[in-house]
Structure formats: C-alpha cells, structure tokens
Amino acid sequence: MNGGQLILIIIFTHSMNISPLASAILVSLALSSLCIAPTALAQSSPPGKPTEAASVLTLDRLRVHGESPAHANVIEKDAEALSEARVADERDLLRHETGVGVVEGGRSGSNGYSIRGVEGDRVSITVDGLSQADSYIPEVYSGYGYLNGNRNTTELENIGSVRIEKGADSFRTGSGALGGSVRFFSKSAEDFVQPGQPFGLLAKTGYSGKNREWRFVLGGGVVSGGFRGALQFTRRHGHELKAYGDGLDVEGAERGLADPVERESHSILAKAGYRFGAAHLLEASFENRALDIATHERSYTDVFGERRLSLDTSPYRRRQLRYAWTPESSWLKEFTAAYGGQWIEQHAITRNHEARDPRRRITQKYDRKFTQTLDQLELRLDSQTIRAGQWRHQWQAAAGASHGYFENINLDTLYGYSGAGSADIKRYRIADPVRTRAAFLALQDRIEWGDATSLGLGARHDRYRHQPEPDGANQNRTTYSPEPRQFSATTGFAHLRHDLGPHFSVGYKAATGFRAPRAQELYFQFQRGQNYIVPNPELRAEHAFNQEIEFNLHGEAGHAALSIHHTRYRNFIEERHSQSRQPNPYYDPAKCRLYPLRDLCDPYLVAERFQNVNIDSATVRGVEFDGGLDLRRTIGLPEGSRALLRFTHTRGRTGIGDGLRAIQPFTAVLGLAYARPDDRWRTQLTLRHVAAKRERDTIRTEFGWRGEVRRAAPYLSRAYSVVDMEAGFRLGAHWRLDLGVDNLLNRKYSTWDSLRSIPSFGSTNMVDRRGYGLERFTAPGRHYSMVLQGRF
Secondary structure, three states: OOHHHHHHHHHHHHHOOOOHHHHHHHHHHHHHOOOOOHHHHOOOOOOOOOOOOOOEEEEOOEEEEOOOOOOOOEEEEEHHHHHHOOOOOHHHHOOOOOOEEEEEOHHHOEEEEEEOOEEHHHEEEEEOOEEOOOOOOOHHHHOOOOOOOOOOOOOHHHEEEEEEEEOOOHHHHOOOOOOEEEEEEEOOHHHOOOOOOOEEEEEEEEEEOOOOEEEEEEEEEEEEOOEEEEEEEEEEEEEOOOOOOOOOOOOOOOOOOOOOEEEEEEEEEEEEEEEEOOOEEEEEEEEEEEEEEEEEOOOOOOOOOEEEEEEEEOOEEEEEEEEEEOOOOOOEEEEEEEEEEEEEEEEEEEEEEEOOOOOOOEEEEEEEEEEEEEEEEEEEEEEOOEEEOOEEEEEEEEEEEEEEEEEEEEEEEEEOOOOOOOEEEEEEEOOOOEEEEEEEEEEEEEEEEOOOEEEEEEEEEEEEEEEEOOOOOEOOOOOOOOOOEEEEEEEEEEEEEEEOOOOEEEEEEEEEEEEOOOHHHHHOOEEEOOEEEEOOOOOOOEEEEEEEEEEEEEEOOEEEEEEEEEEEEEEEEEEEEEEEEEEOOOOOHHHHHHOOOHHHHOOEEEEEEEEEEEEEEEEEEEEEEEEEEEHHHHHOOOOOEEEEEEEEEEEEEEOOOOEOOOOOOOEEEEEEEEEOOOOOEEEEEEEEEEOOOOHHHHOEEEEEOOEEEEEOOOOOOOOEEEEEEEEEEEEOOOEEEEEEEEOOOOOOOOOHHHHOOOOOOOOOOOOOOOOOOHHHHOOOOOEEEEEEEEEO
C-alpha cells in the first residue's frame, strides 16, 4: 500500500460518514501495512541508547528524534521553524496544521483560535505566562463596526517558540482552556547567539504577497560571563488581505474586493539577565508593540448617505521580572519567583463623511476604547528526581495571584450639528469598569515505574472574583445589582503512558478545564428601541472533561501518532436570541394613511432579546493523526526525502441538538519534502484538503415570537484542495533564503472561518441579500512569500 492509497482511505471514510473510531481503526490498519515495517524499525537503536547514526526528521514543523515520539494533539514550533515556514501571521502559523482554526474578527483582524468545537475566550492564549486580553464584542454591536473588541494578536517575530495543545488544559493556564491552549514564549539571548559564541546578530527581511506586507527585523544577543541579554526591533508595513480578485469593484455590501487597508506596526523586545554565582539568576524583560490598521470601508452599507474611514489600534506593553534559585540540594531542583505586568488597548476610531461631499469632510467621529491591565505573581518549586525502588517521582508545586482591570471609554464628536464649525463632544461608557482578582494553587507529580511506564498527575484550584465599579458614566441603563461574583474550580489531569515495545506505546489522558464568565457576559446591558441585551449575573462557570487515547509508533524510519478524543462541556455559555411581540407605542392609524411606515402602521413590533445563558451540555468527539516517514529508509529514495501526513475529523453537538459552528471541517495535509544532507537547500510540496461544511452541523436554535426556530448558517464552505510549494537555500555561511508559492494552482475557495464571520445584521462586513459580496470572503489566489535571514 502506498501513501496515495492511504489518502483515499481517509477521504473514503469521511465521505461515507464512517464514525471517527472506525476511521481510526482503518487508518491504523493501513499504516501497519505502510512503510513503517518492523524490519525498518529494527534498524533503530534500543530505547535510551541512541547511536551516532540516529537521524533527525525535519518534517515541516516536526523535528523528531528517533527516540522521541510526536503527538497528534500537540503542535510545537520554534523560531527557526517559523522563519523557514515564512510565518507572517496566525493564519500562516496554522497553514499546514489540522484541528486548529483562526477566528475572524472583521476589520480589526483575528479574534483568537478555535479548537475542539470552541473558540475565542474558550481557548487560552498566553505570552510568557500572561493571559491575553478577553474579547469584548456584544452581539448587537458586532454588525456595525464601531468597536474593536478582538483578542489581541502578538508580534510573532518576537516569539522563540509556541506550543498548541488540543483538549482541556486549565491545569497549565487556568480559566479559559476549555478547548485547548496556545502558549507563546518570547525569544531569549540563545535565539541570537550561536553555541560557543559570546554574541550574535540577526538581520531579517520578509515579504508576504497575500497582503503585500514587508517586515524588517534587526536583533542581537550577548552571552558573556554571568550576563545575558537580547534586543530586537521589528517593523511591518502591509495592506489588506486580498480576496481571490474576481469580485465587483463597487461600493456597498455587494462589493467583491477587500476593503483597502494600510497596516503599520512597530515592536521592540528587550531582555537582560545576570547569574550571581552558580545558584542565583535574575532576569528582566520588556516588550512593546504599536499596531495601526487604517481601513477605507468601501463595503459599508450606505444607510444614511455616508461613507466610512476607520482606524483600529491594538498596542500592548509587557514587563516581567524573574528570579531563579538552583541550590545544591538533594531534593530541591529549582525555585522561581516571577512577576509579570501587561497593558493592552483595543481601540477603534470611526470617521463618517457624506458620500456626496467631494471634500470628504468628517461629520461624525466615534472613538471607542477598551483597556485591560494585568499584574501577576507566581511562585514555583521543582524537585529533584526522587527514587523509591523502581519508582521515580518529580514533584512541582506552584502558587500565584493576579489583579486585572477592565475599562471602557468612548468619545463621540458630531461636527456641524449645532451650527457651522461646531463640534459637539460626548464622553461616556457602554460598560462599567470591572476589577478582577484571581489566585491559584497547583501540585503535580511525574512518576516513572521501570523503563516502560510513566504517569503524570496534577491538580489545581483557582478562584476568580469580578467586582463591577459603576461610576455613573455608563449610558446604558443598568438593572442589575453591582455585586461581586466569585467563581472557583478544581481542575487536573492524569496521563498514563506504557511502552509496549521499543517503538510502540499507548497512552491515556484525562484532563479538565473551566472558564469563569467574562464581565461582558455577566454585566453588559443594552436597550435601543426594541433591541435588548439582558445581563445575567447568575451565570455559572463552564467546565470541560476531555479524554484521549493515543497510539504512538516511532523509530528512525518515521513516526505515527493516532489520537481518539472525547470532550464533554457542562454549563456551556451561549448567547440565546429570542423574540417577542410587543405593543407598538408609535402606532397611529391616522398618520399611517399619510405616512405608510411600518413604525406607524403596525400595531405590534417584534422585540429582539439577547442574553447569555448556561445550556446543559455539549459534546465533541473525533480522531487526529500525525505521521512522518523517512523515505530513504522505507522505499529507498535519496537521503533527505521525507513525507508527512496529518488529519483531523471532529463532530459535536450541544445538549439541545444544535451544531457547534466552531468545529473545523475534516482536514487532511499531505507533504513530500527533500533536504540535502549538507543542508544547502530543501524543497517541499504540500497538499491541503478541506471537506465541505455540512448544513446540519451549523443548525442553531432561535426563539422567535412564533416559537422555537432552528436555522442553519446561511453560507457554507465547499470542499477544496490547495497545493503549496516552498524551498530554502543556504547562501554562504550566514544567510538563508526561504521562498514559497501558496495556492500554487490558483484555486478559488472560501474557508469556513471566513464565511461564518459574516454578521446576520448590521451595516459593516455584510453581504447583499442576493449573495453579491461573497467574493470578498474568498481566500487569496496564488501568492508568493519570501524571507531572507542573516545570522552573524
């Protein structure tokens, strides 16, 4: 059996609606007859005894040693892998990954990640242990574009490594890790300085054709004596993410081309540390980024004869101080104390002008800003390996506390409404400030029994307290009592792994996660006309219980990891939309005869009501596979020939039978690569196949005034296959050039994440009722990217 036949089996099981478990069994049987044969694996070294001939498989993101199995539910990349893959943003980060999506957030960018059927704040995002901003986009505002409430992105050029874990993970990151976690770690001096050298310099320039973005990076590091430090500057200038390019170049919702955008960002990362003697280390770091996105919203729906210009900014600042003590002790390996502080701003400025005014004089300026700050302290103890007969234990204990503050400030200016040259200014809030305090305590034990069995156990207890602080500036009438809400949860994990032989292991993992409700879900209240958002201070925390069984086959010939997972969510928070008929206070039959308007002629109006509520449960199940082959050892191709295959197949439902729209359609990635043994050049061809989104998987229950109504998503993505090609070259001793052509065959398609971001009502990011404007949500056609990097 060859790799093509294996792909056919995967697509066949999906198209025939075979269950994930049956799919897993079929793929496992296929793999057993593929190239990882016992005779090939027998060439590997015994466990724990690698030979000098043991190779490192470089398969896209994977750098897998013969004795180190990969995992289907974990994605890891370091700075070199990000550079080789020409990663410019979150979409590039996940270009050839499965089971993880990027949530679209309209004109101001992305809004976090989706994993295992959940998205946004249900997927934890941390940078050096600091949780990133919560999203804040009430449904009633989402279609009008006046707010930038997206979760902030981070400057990926400052990242030294990233680890994405699929499945509940609150033990590591606390509240928010229901579906998984994305953990970024910033660069250190070692990312600039070559081994054995006292200092190093990095110069880098990159270009991404999908949004015509150039980026320039200059950094350096020093490792000398007890001192180590690093400094890096990054600048970006780009434009809009292009659509396929065959849509209408018009104004309004039927526009088929992306709105013109100017993107500019500047970033600095600085780190310094000093080791006092052999046991004490003190480190400090600072990161700052300014990001401006200026958009000419040509797709804006012309309701009042206006045109719109917008400026979205997402600056952030982070600072950290860390102390580490590594004593000569029989039981204590390391003690660390770390402080982290963070300031994040989500800022949107919208300027409206009359469409018929050739001078484009601004008539309205809406300045809306959310600010979130965080201060965090964490203590941690790591023990030495403690032996007791055949048992080996390694303990870890951690405790921490944090203080967060959320604030909204709006400044609206109306020009010329009170006379020529006048400017009427209104300062107000749409949400009260909220102060959040949190604390946690965690304990973990890593146990090894003999050479074949390992067990990881961990438990963590978190407490969160939200305290609203009304100050009278909130223009939305509030009916709730501003009492504090407190949430607590105990989460944990158990991970058992057993080696059934030198190259085959089986593992079981159970883990829990939770998410404390956000301030928006608890306290936000709104009423305009017949539109209502009702607060719900009685919300309960969400919980997740994830179970996985993983089979792992690994050796010098390659690796294969198959994971079968099942996640159950409890107290799932969902925004419930309902309708009711109410008497029309403006009903006037006499005026109706003169002015036949609905507001005057209809004795009843339909009131739209939104409220976050806990639903009973939601369940997600699926199968994931990640594998790679050394084609020289398996079928005799030249040394350096590799192949990779990964896929994810997931299904899910809520307790009332609704689909989970955040679930990605079935996705498979097949890659063929070659790298010269002397590392002078490499090339890779990758095929990515994504199935169509099924209508029944998008059904959502709404409660209209006539009763319960179940509706599917109005726009569904079709199946598509995309081919990407990349190559890398060493240019002398210091320079490397990486090139790529994405969507090589110029396929026209739309991703599910893009289509489901289209709001159901509003005036921005909309589509015409006839479907015109959908071309604006297509992915870029064939485009090119390049990275030139020098290290000295």
